[in-house]
Amino acid sequence: xxxxxxxxxxxxxxxxxxxxxxxxxxxxxxxxxxxxxxxxxxxxxxxxxxxxxxxxxxxxxxxxxxxxxxxxxxxxxxxxxxxxxxxxxxxxxxxxxxxxxxxxxxxxxxxxxxxxxxxxxxxxxxxxxxxxxxxxxxxxxxxxxxxxxxxxxxxxxxxxxxxxxxxxxxxxxxxxxxxxxxxxxxxxxxxxxxxxxxxxxxxxxxxxxxxxxxxxxxxxxxxxxxxxxxxxxxxxxxxxxxxxxxxxxxxxxxxxxxxxxxxxxxxxxxxxxxxxxxxxxxxxxxxxxxxxxxxxxxxxxxxxxxxxxxxxxxxxxxxxxxxxxxxxxxxxxxxxxxxxxxxxxxxxxxxxxxxxxxxxxxxxxxxxxxxxxxxxxxxxxxxxxxxxxxxxxxxxxxxxxxxxxxxxxxxxxxxxxxx
Ligand code: HAM
Numbered sequence: 001x002x003x004x005x006x007x008x009x010x011x012x013x014x015x016x017x018x019x020x021x022x023x024x025x026x027x028x029x030x031x032x033x034x035x036x037x038x039x040x041x042x043x044x045x046x047x048x049x050x051x052x053x054x055x056x057x058x059x060x061x062x063x064x065x066x067x068x069x070x071x072x073x074x075x076x077x078x079x080x081x082x083x084x085x086x087x088x089x090x091x092x093x094x095x096x097x098x099x100x101x102x103x104x105x106x107x108x109x110x111x112x113x114x115x116x117x118x119x120x121x122x123x124x125x126x127x128x129x130x131x132x133x134x135x136x137x138x139x140x141x142x143x144x145x146x147x148x149x150x151x152x153x154x155x156x157x158x159x160x161x162x163x164x165x166x167x168x169x170x171x172x173x174x175x176x177x178x179x180x181x182x183x184x185x186x187x188x189x190x191x192x193x194x195x196x197x198x199x200x201x202x203x204x205x206x207x208x209x210x211x212x213x214x215x216x217x218x219x220x221x222x223x224x225x226x227x228x229x230x231x232x233x234x235x236x237x238x239x240x241x242x243x244x245x246x247x248x249x250x251x252x253x254x255x256x257x258x259x260x261x262x263x264x265x266x267x268x269x270x271x272x273x274x275x276x277x278x279x280x281x282x283x284x285x286x287x288x289x290x291x292x293x294x295x296x297x298x299x300x301x302x303x304x305x306x307x308x309x310x311x312x313x314x315x316x317x318x319x320x321x322x323x324x325x326x327x328x329x330x331x332x333x334x335x336x337x338x339x340x341x342x343x344x345x346x347x348x349x350x351x352x353x354x355x356x357x358x359x360x361x362x363x364x365x366x367x368x369x370x371x372x373x374x375x376x377x378x379x380x381x382x383x384x385x386x387x388x389x390x391x392x393x394x395x396x397x398x399x400x401x402x403x404x405x406x407x408x409x410x411x412x413x414x415x416x417x418x419x
Contacts, residue, residue, distance in 0.1 A: 008115070008123030010307070015321070019310055020126070022320035023155070024108055027128045030151045034143065036106040036130055037099075041085035043110060044068060047075040053084045053287055055257030057200040064113040066123075078112035082129040082303055083258070083284070090133060091292050101134035108306075120276050120308045129303035130281075133288070136298035138234040141262050141283060142242075144300050145235075148266055148279050149244055155309070156318040160278065161267050162244065165252040166232040167202070169260040169285070170225035177201050179218040187213050205251045219250035228261060235262060258284040262300065268312050278312065279304035328414060329376035330357040331367040333383030340382060344392075344410070351411050371397070378414060 005011055012020055031038075047067060054061050066078040079085055086105055090096060095103055108128050115121050130147060132140050145162065152160050168176060180201055189197070190209045197204055205214050224232060239246055246264075254263045263282035270276040281302025288297045313320065328348055332338045341357045348355040356374065358367045371379045381393040386404075394413055395402040405413050 006123065008117035008121075010122065010124070016310070018321040018324070019313070019319065020306060022322075023306060023309060023313075024128075026155060026320065027106075027108060027151065030147065030154060031106040031130065034104070034147050036104045036147075039086055039089060039105045039107050040109065041079070041082070041089050041107070044076045044078050045085055045088065047077045049088055050077060050080060050084055053087070053258055053290065054081070055200065057196070057203065058255055058257055060113060060255060064115055066112045066114055080113050081111055081256070082107050082109065082127055083131060083256075083287075083301060086129075086131045086301075087133075087287055087291065087299070090297075091288060091295065096134055096295070096297055102140060103131070103133040105133070106130045119270060119272075120305070120311055122307060126306040127303045128306060129301060131299060131301035133299040134297045136283075136285060138231050139238065141235050141300050142238045144281065144302055145239065145264060146242070146244070148281075148302050148304065152266060152278065152309075155313065155320060156316065157268065157278075157309075157312055159268055159316075162239075162246040162264065163249040163252050163267065164232075164236070164246050164262065164264045165249055166221045166224055166228060166262055167253065167259055167282075168220060168224050168228055170228060172223040172225060176218065176220050176223040179223075180204070183217050189213075200257070202253045203255070205253050206255060211251070214251050217250070220253075221248065221250060231261065254280060254282060258287045260285045264302070270311070271315055276308055276312065277305075278308050324375065325354070326356055326371075326374045326376040327353040328355040328378045328380055329367075329371035329374055330355065331364060331371065331379050331381045332358060333364060333381065334387075336384055336387055337382040340387060344380070344382070347411065348414070351415070353414060378417065380410070 047065070050065065051061055056062060060080050065080055068076040068078070070076060086107065090103065106129065109126065110124050111127050112124050114123060117123060130144060132144055149160070149162060181197060184193075184197055184201070184204060187210070189204070190207065193204045193207050193210050196207070204210070205217065221232060236246070252263055252265060259282040261283040265277050265280040267275050267277050279302050281300070283298070283300040285298035287299065288295050330341045330344060332341050345355050345357060358370060368379070377397055379395045379397065381395065386392050390407050391404045392407070392410060393402055394405050394410070396417065403413070
């Protein structure tokens, strides 16, 4: 039997796991600076939840869901994204009545999409997402954009493009769709686009094949109602004031149907110079109301792909995690010393030191080699001679200096070196 992980998934270990954990830590810190609170929802949900909210004509729902049947033949899916489960949880747990509004939530976790795996596109990937729910204010749209923008800056990603668009939610949406359809009727389009024109014309603009044909297409932000236009202008004005550069992209429609107004993405270039979307989001003012007509809670948020961030960091030679280092490696010269090492390790570790020893019964030379590979700052050497005298030898690997130290002084000496 050939052991192989499923296509489009990754095993994450050692350096890469450390890098992912370091990124998650930074994300948690910045989220709490912006006063966001964590939400964890199940990794699988009822299928209907996503079908109703993301849209049956979207790629995610029509092609990309990992579907499961339980023993009673109920339909579940591995969650393809985090917004809809968050909304489900807000409604089910009545979070709007329990916590300060707006609810400012964040999540970190695995999402699943049955996509064709390629560079930066996986079937299981991790997202950091934020959702601000309960208040409509262009300042919250800006806050969410700022959170995304600043966190990319904080981790050292400077070459990022922020793209904005605004989808209309007013009576002019049908007018826009009619104008778009009229424009598209004169273009030769791929088969997918021909289906989308009928089912979900906005999504045509998102087509990766026909993309270049839409430069002259009618622009949705020119069809906004006066209130929508003011709202979108306000966002742009604040961003200008804060010196956050952005581009308007009238082809940016996003792959989910719940957006009602602002949509945005932050992109960078991958190794081959192709555009890679690091994060995307927008305002979705009706989603909660669509699930529960009693509730009127507008919302805005974004999600970011952590693997794409890690790829971009690696491309730019940026490391977030500090290198693994041991404070102490214990080298044993005899069987007795090996026995003693166990209690010494316990003492070292209970004083907060990172410590390890040899378990392969190797000679001194090999143990010293290990201590170097593990980048130990100190080695402790114990043999029968030392045990007789109640001492150990401590060698500082940076200076090469070696001292004999009494048992009861070991922690003192090592802690001094650490300070
Ligand atoms: P999304 O654009 O579908 O939006 O995904 C957000 C981010 O997740 C993408 O920009 C990308 O970095 C990452 N991503 C998506 N699919 C994959 C994949 N197959 N492999 C690796 N990374 C991927 C959403 O999910 C919305 N829920 C965002 C949102 C939150 N809107 C409002 N609130």
